[in-house]
Amino acid sequence: MPLITLTVRRPKTAQFKSDVLDCVHEALKHVGVPATDKFHRVLELDADDFRFDPTYPDAQRERSDDFVLIEVLWSVGRSVTVKKQMVGFLMTQLAAKGFDPEDVMVVFKETQWENWSFAGGRFIHT
Template sequence: MPLITLTVRKPKDDAFKSAVLEAVHAALVASGVPATDRFQRVLELSAEDFRYDPSYPDVATARDEDFVLIEILWSAGRSVKVKRALLADLMQRLGAGGFDPENVMVCFKETTWENWAFAGGRLLHT
């Protein structure tokens, strides 16, 4: 169960946020995540509360007000090959949607299977 957190600067309209979240979900599904496994949240912060360097470490174009931070929390065990393929797919989808891939940062966070209780406090993978 990936949990997606999208962090952006205010103000962003629903179309902007939905386009990013749809691209992330489609890339996850293409990587093997079930289509119904959609858990997403958006943090929309003021410039004072969401600070980032415009060029670190080696971006081709400077980050701007449309910078997008995508955190993917999912179960441990996916290979670097799977992550690279997901990133390539995601950047292609975002680029096709008019987003500059240089303005997107992705952070993978991994946890073990026994740390997920999907409903009712039931640990399904223990």
């Protein structure tokens, strides 16, 4: 179960946020995440509260105010190959919607399966 956190600078339109989240979800489905496994949140912060370097470490052009930080929290076990497939698909989808891939950072965080209680306090993976 991936938990997606999208962090952006304020203001962003509902369409901007929806387009990014839809692309992320399509990329997750592309690597085998079920379509119904959808848990997304958006943090929209003022510039003072969301600071980033314009080029670190290898951006080919300066990041703009449309910079998007995408955090993917999911269970351990996915290979680097799967992560690269997911990110490659995501960048293609975002570029097709007019987003600059140089304005997108993806960070994967992994946790053990036993750390998820999806509902009712049940641990279905223990």
